[in-house]
Amino acid sequence: MEILAKALGQVSLGDHVCFKNLAMFPLLNGPQREPDYLTLDEAMSKSYLHITEVSTGGSVPELKCTNEGDLRVLLLDGEELVGAKQNRVLNLTILVPPMSTIVIPVSCVEAGRWSDVWHELTAASTLHYSAGRARRMKSVSGHMAQSGSRQSDQAAVWEDIAAKADRLHARSSTHAMSAIFGQHQGPIEDYVRAFDSPSGQVGAVFAINGDIIGCDLFDSAATLRKLMAKLVSSYALDAIDLVKETAPEPGADEIKEFLSLVGRAETRAFPSVGIGDDVRLSGPGITGAALVAGGRVIHLGAFVLEEQAQREPEYPEAQSNLARPSRRRGFRTT
Numbered sequence: 195m196e197i198l199a200k201a202l203g204q205v206s207l208g209d210h211v212c213f214k215n216l217a218m219f220p221l222l223n224g225p226q227r228e229p230d231y232l233t234l235d236e237a238m239s240k241s242y243l244h245i246t247e248v249s250t251g252g253s254v255p256e257l258k259c260t261n262e263g264d265l266r267v268l269l270l271d272g273e274e275l276v277g278a279k280q281n282r283v284l285n286l287t288i289l290v291p292p293m294s295t296i297v298i299p300v301s302c303v304e305a306g307r308w309s310d311v312w313h314e315l316t317a318a319s320t321l322h323y324s325a326g327r328a329r330r331m332k333s334v335s336g337h338m339a340q341s342g343s344r345q346s347d348q349a350a351v352w353e354d355i356a357a358k359a360d361r362l363h364a365r366s367s368t369h370a371m372s373a374i375f376g377q378h379q380g381p382i383e384d385y386v387r388a389f390d391s392p393s394g395q396v397g398a399v400f401a402i403n404g405d406i407i408g409c410d411l412f413d414s415a416a417t418l419r420k421l422m423a424k425l426v427s428s429y430a431l432d433a434i435d436l437v438k439e440t441a442p443e444p445g446a447d448e449i450k451e452f453l454s455l456v457g458r459a460e461t462r463a464f465p466s467v468g469i470g471d472d473v474r475l476s477g478p479g480i481t482g483a484a485l486v487a488g489g490r491v492i493h494l495g496a497f498v499l500e501e502q503a504q505r506e507p508e509y510p511e512a513q514s515n516l517a518r519p520s521r522r523r524g525f526r527t528t
Contacts, residue, residue, distance in 0.1 A: 195473060198484055199457040201411060201491040205396060207446055213388035216433040217404075218426070219449050221397035221411055229414040231266040231289060231492075233421065234273055234317045243267050243290070245275055245298075245315045252279045254302050255345045257315065259288075260295040266469060269298065270421060271331065271483065271495055272322035272428065274372065275315035280304040281370055282315070283322040285334050285344055287485040287493045289469040296468055299344035301330055305352040306368035320375045321428035324400070324407050325435075326354050328497035332481040335474040338464055361435055375427065378434055385430035391419045397494075399449050400429045404442035406452050407432070408497035413490050455480055456496045 208220035237243035242263030248256050257275070261267050267290040274283050282300035290296060303322065322330065333347040355371050358364075366373030375382065396418050397411030410425055412418045459477035463486075466472045470487025475496060482496030 195461040195463070195486075197486060197489075197491060198459075198461065198473065198475070198494060201413075201494065202453050202457040205411070207399075207449060208392055208395065210446070211389055213385055214433065215403050215437055216385060216426075216429055217401040218389050219399040219401075219446070220392055220395045221399065221409070222392065222394045223396075226394065227414055229268070229417050231268045232263065233417065234267065234269050235420070237261065237263060237265075237267040238317050246313060247278050248297060252308075254280070254348065255285075255299060256297050257282060257300050258295060259290055259298045261290045261292055264292045266290060266292055268417070268492065270321070270424075270493065272327040273424065274303065274318035274320055274322065275300070276318050276372060277312050277315040279310055280307045280368075281318075281372060283327075283330075283371075285330065285346055286467070286472060286483060287495070288467050289485060289487055289492060291469055298467060299334075301346045301348060301351045303351065303355060303371035304368050305355070306366075307370070318372060318375075319424065319427070320372070320431075321424045322371070323358065323374075323431040323435075324429045324497065325432050325500075326351065326358070326371075327428065327495075328408060328481060328499065329354060331483055331495070331497065332499065335476065335481060335483065338472075338474060339462065342464070344467065358431075358435065362431075375431060378431065381434055382427050382430045385433065386423050386426045389422070389426050391415075391422050395419075398425065399452065400425075401449075402429065402433045402436055403438055406448060406498050408495065409453070409456070411491065411494040413492050417493075452480075452498070456482060456494075459496075 205221040206223050208222045210219045244260045246258050248258045269288040271287045280302050281304040285299040330346045337343045364374040364377045396415050399409040400407050455477050459475040461473050463471045463473045473484040475482030479499050484494040485492045
């Protein structure tokens, strides 16, 4: 889709920053505009946004979202909501209209609870960890293509969280993803403090142990700054899960090639749950999604698929060092 390629073409790579085994490549020099919407955290802090179960009985894959403010509200794919009958994460990025009530698609990240803690859900300080976010994004895209549903493979989400908790020795009586973040809060905060947002940064590409993991791009540097800590914590938990004594230094060439593949990905647009169009991306070894509204890309997220190393590239030009196997993912930055 031309608008996605244009948005990616407007940015340049800044100097990468490394902390332990996590590297961030800033995406700079995008459009310098102030956002005309609030983030989830901002809207909830002003008591404009209220998210509850859809009914007294509730529904695992859906929540009711009411925006009582006169500004739109950006809900980011993977943001966690805690409370009500169980904790959930957002299945896609949504721009909630002002003065409206909509039903939003979510996935449960707390398999062992179905009882009210408090009526409304509140915003957590974290996102779905990046590996789980990538798998869920691919699953949602598949359901949208097949049936128009925006649900994920819920059983797979639960299994993935259980495996992560087991590897990281995080115990929770309700099998809550939040417990994994909570029990590794100190190390995660070390990662968050290590990554600043330079002037003009509208996005970032992240790599772990030299392997490209994914990227997020926004229409405003202000939005990126507000969400930076959540983004870093998402990748940090996976970095902790995969920590090694030494990590290779990343290089810019493969980052650029990854972004080029994202820009050339096959796309399919669907009407958004809120404002705009939900564009789903698929390409050689990548999955992604973008929210397009008002003639601009509000948010674009893309990830490298773990099985990419076993796939033949779909584009002849992709037969480069990007297609060689890696220890974990198909893209390498060494």
